[in-house]
Amino acid sequence: MVGGIDPNLKQLKFLIIEDEAGLRQNIADYLNGDGNICECCGSLKCAIGKLSDYVYDCVLLDIGLPDGEGFAVLDFLRNNMRNESVLIISAKGSLDDKIKALNIGADDYLTKPFHLAELKARVEAVYRRKTFSSNNIIIFNEISVDLHGRSVDINGVSLTLTRKEFDMLLYFIANKGKVISKNAIAEHLWGDEMDVHDHYDFIYTHIKNLRKKLMDANCNDYIKSLYGIGYKFTA
Amino acid sequence: MKLSDHYNKASIITTISVLLAGGVIYFFAIIYISRLQLDRDLTEEIDELKEYIGGNNRLPTQVDFDEDVTTFTKTDQTTFKRRYFDTAYINPKEKKNEEGRAVEDLIFFNGQHYKVIISESREGTEYLVQIIALITLALMIGLLVALFLINRYLLRDLWKPFYNILSELKAFNISEPTDFNLQDNKVDEFAELNQAVQIMSERIKDDFLHLKHLTENASHEMMTPLAVITTKLDTLIQDESLNPAHYDLINDIYTASGKLLRLNQTMLLLVKIENNLIEGNEVLRLDNLIREKLVQFQELLNTKHITVTEKLEGKEILASKYLVDILLNNLFSNAIRHNTPNGRQYITLTPGKLIIKNTGSQNALHAETIFDRFQKGSQSDGTGLGLTIVKNICNLYNWKVNYYFDQSLHTFEIVF
Incomplete structure (x- = not known):
């Protein structure tokens, strides 16, 4: 996250293991936006080589690689007592x-296809879970989110949010400065429980409510609506 | 009818008819042979009689004939052909009527022709025939009992490997990695059958595995380009120089790729259900699942101002939670999506049935084709596979799913 604002999250070092070059580059660009460092690999051999030489904070791992299954990377990390958190990105969605x-x-485990916003939120959640299990507070300017207690404070004053509003706020903070499409928000909030196209109206309602609650608590209006396409959470 | 019964029937009918035919032939052969023997005896008697008359120059008395009864009658006939015939025989000692055999011939003595009849008891041969008939009958019964026992115990034992193979085949599940538990067999035919079944099952499992891998790979191959499209769009919308017209285009692409994704996922799910690849059946309280589902859909229901009336009785089912969840999702979202604003929805669960009714278009849908693949209404945004999945899940658990249009309500009914 943004250095200085959230002391818990420094710049992270990622290793992206994915054989599809276009996808790899997109992920790297998106994650790099926060000043993180991303390295990329397209094969199992390259991945093991990099992991032998360097230490990363988080590994994004595709299972289907041209020279073998990504499970080998997990075996390698486990056998070498490594601490990298691993997020699987695979097309194989089977249980x-x-x-x-x-x-x-x-x-x-994230099943392809996914939205970059979702990936970012998951990566941060995974990293946070692995690293700061005792201190789970995210701070963004005057907003302070307690992940364990699932509560939000604005300038130290507690704010009551519904479950979906809370999830949405967290999602926005994880992807601050980025445009998030309505599809990505709908999928994040409802998963594949229901068909996404039923939910665009709800997103609008939820965001309107969240925005109102934040502003009523004297929080700055960080949520910008972008015509038709989605929203941007920006300071 | 079991194979052993078929065999029993055939072997018993054959045995009985052969034995009966044999008995009859035997009977007549013995009668014929014994008659020949008697006739030969009688011929000897006649010859002895002629010798006696020639030697002693007198007619013999009854005593000389032992048990044979001889009568002489004077006659004027000069020629006569010797004849043998069946007659009654009176045993001179026991004064008893018996079956007999007699010979009649003409002899010449002291210038006088005599007709002589010598009769002899047939009782000895009758007795023989009876004994033989009894033995035949006893043999027949003995044979039948033996056949029955052999068929019952030996055959059953012999066929045991067959039933073993059969039960293994019945328990065969293509998606289970376990192999057949076939015992070695001394009978060549069964050993061969074992081998054939083993080879066949291995080949089927192999093919099946290939197919499974193919579907998985196909999904992988399709998901990756979809992931590229999605992430490229996610990246594209970060561009601040886009104008609303661009956003509209991008939105359409998002929608189309989302639809493609859902279609792909749904097809894979269908393949899995049809191949019975979904595991993990558990006992589920359907009424509770429906209540949870209603909470999940509450937002959607509120937005359309749909009134839900539910009447749920306790009902336990044994099924995969994952599939039941999909089943309810599809039925509920259909009932909401195709509902009219301010419409109504009725959910009734009894131990035998789940009925979901909703208001909607005033026209009934085609009950015959509604569950077919890619059948959807003209206003529907869905994949056209939702109800096909419902139907397949029901088939998997042997439930029956029906649609009917009743009192302006679209009704889906699942009969457990």
Whole structure:
């Protein structure tokens, strides 16, 4: 996150292991935006090589690689007692694969296709969970979010949010400065429970409510609506 | 009818008919042979009689004939052909009527022709026939009992490997990695069958695995380009020089790629359901799941101002939670999406049925085609696979799903 504002999160070092060059570059660009450092690999061999030489904060791992299954990276990390948090990004959405990956040391599992905003939120959640299990407070200017207690303070005054508003605020903070599409928000809030196109109206309602609550608590208006496409949370 | 019963029937019918035919032939053969023997005896008697008359020059008395009864009658006939015939025989000692055999011939003595009849008891041969018939009958019964026992115990034992293979085949599940538990067999045919079944199952499992991998790979291959589209769009919208017209275009692409994704996921789910690849059945309280689902859909219901009337009785089902969740999602979201604003929805759960009714368009849908793939209304934004999935999930658990249009309500009914 932004250095200086959130003392818990420094600049992070990522290793992106993904054989699809276009996807790899997009992820790197998106994550780099916060001053993080991203390195990329397109194969298992390259990944093991980099992991042998350098230490990373977080590894984004595709399971289907041209020279083998990404599970080998998890094995490597576990055998070498490494601390990197691992987020699997795989096209294989089957439950077996998820369970297998989580059992051998992955921290989270994201099924392709995904929105970059979702990826960013997950990566931060995974990293935070692994690193600061005791101190789970995110601070953004006057907003302070307690992840454990699921509560929000504005200038030290507690604010009551619904579950969806809370999730949305967290999602915005994780992706501050970025335009987040309505699709990405809908998928984040409702998952694939229901068809996404039913929910655009709700997003509007939820955001309107969240914005009103924040402003009533004397918080700055950080949420900008971008015509038709989505929202941007920006200081 | 079991194979052993078929075999029993055939073997018993054959045995009985062969034995009966044999018995009859036997019976007549013995009668014929014994008659020949008697006739030969009688011929000897006649010859002895002629010798006796030639030697002693007198007619013999009854005593000389032992048990044979001889009568002489004077006659004027000069020629006569010797004849043998069946007659009654009176045992001279026991004064008893018996079946007999007699010979009639003409002899010449002291210038006088005599007709002589010698009769002999047939009782001995009758007795023989009876004994033989009894033995045949006893043999027949013995054979039947033996056949029955053999069929019952030996055959059952012999066929045991077959039933073993059969039960293994019945328990065969293509998605389970376990192999057949087939015992070695001394019978060549069963050993061969074992081998054939083993080879076949391995080949099927192999093919199946390939197919499974193919669908998974296909999904992988499609998901990656979809992921590229999504992330490129996510990156594109960061560009501050875009104008609202661009946003509209991008929105349309988002929507289309989202639809493609849902279609792909749904097709994969269908393949999985059809191949029974979803595991993890558990006992679920359907009424509780429906209540949870209603909470989940509350927002959507409120937005359209739909009134829900529910009447839920306790109902337990054994199914995969994942699939039941999809089933309820599809039924509920249909009932909401195709509902009219300020419409109504009725949910009724009884131990035998789940009925979901909703208001909507005034026209009934085609009950025959509504569950087919890619059947959807002209206003529907869905994939056209939602109800196909509902139907397939119901089929998987042997439930029946019906649609009907009743009192202006679109009604979906699942019969457990």
